[in-house]
Amino acid sequence: MSIDSPTAGMPSADAAPTLTRRAALAFTAYQAGDRDRMSELVDLLTPVLWHTARGQRLDTATAEDVVQTAWIRLVEHADAIQDPQAVLGWLVTTVRREAWRLLRQSGRAVPTDEVPEESAGAPVAPSGDGSTIDPALVAVLHEGQQQLWHHVTSLPQRCQALLRVIAFVDRPDYAALSEALGMPVGSIGPTRGRCLAKLRAALLADPTWSAS
């Protein structure tokens, strides 16, 4: 890797570059005039944005629109983003706000970050919102994944949304991403945080679950 960006020399520079760092390199090159690097950025970050949008309980068509809108905003505001490391967080925040705006407009659902954690303790059956997964699809999961599905969908909605996005990024990026998702500091990274602790406790208490 060439050390040509202003962010070279970050602590993570000698380890395998995290998603945030790879995105920062591509975005720095884009800002410097290498317009083709935007394409790389889109390939790199769209999965995280997709799961951010879907985690906010948008149906697939609306999720596509929201993700697309976030990218267009990024291109429009590319010059205003000073820290290339912040690109992923900026996009995730944009997706979340746009999702929130649309959900509020449709009067359909309360955004996950507005639900107090205590009241979300009782799992709500994931029905009637746009993110519902066809039960037939769950059947294609192998046995271990089905058990995991059961435990994940028993978590509070905000935890489901958090873990879904966190699972697509690298550990050093957890804290920043959790913040971009509107979660309180310490929700995940560097410590495990409540959501992952809940899931882990449920899995460990399940005699039929194995990590392999």
Add this chain to the structure above:
Amino acid sequence: MTPDESTLASEPLDTLDEQVLLTVRNMHARLDPVPSGLTDRIKFELTLAALHAEIAELQRVSLAGVRADDTAYAPTQSVTFTSSRLSLMVTLTAPTDDPDQAREGTITVDGWVTVGGTVVELRVGNLSLTVTADEHGRFVIEDVPHGPGRFVLHPPGEGERPIITPTVEL
């Protein structure tokens, strides 16, 4: 939250957590993958945004011929787009009349644009087909696959902004 969970929550992340999150990732990737073609559509939209293109309006769609059902193609369809600087009319033909010529699943686009010499680009999926309209504004694009497509028009002249049409089903 139980005391056990509180303790668990305050511990640093370990390799079991990484395994759990990897399984969560695989589960979501399998259940709800990024729709195919989404990244290509985004890249296309970004290209257009970078062009500062003017968006043409879809003016009229007229259908000649009979659509028996969803699988039988209407033989001819005409679509008109207008913008502040030009209009574009295209006729879409599925060449089913001549079995020798008919390429399975492709159509022919006959077009007319009000400004001669306009470079007409048709984007369908990942495919980009470009022709230049003659001095009268006529052009033909053959072997166009079915699918959602849009036209990008580059009128002749220095510094002319391109014009793009909304997506139409070809």
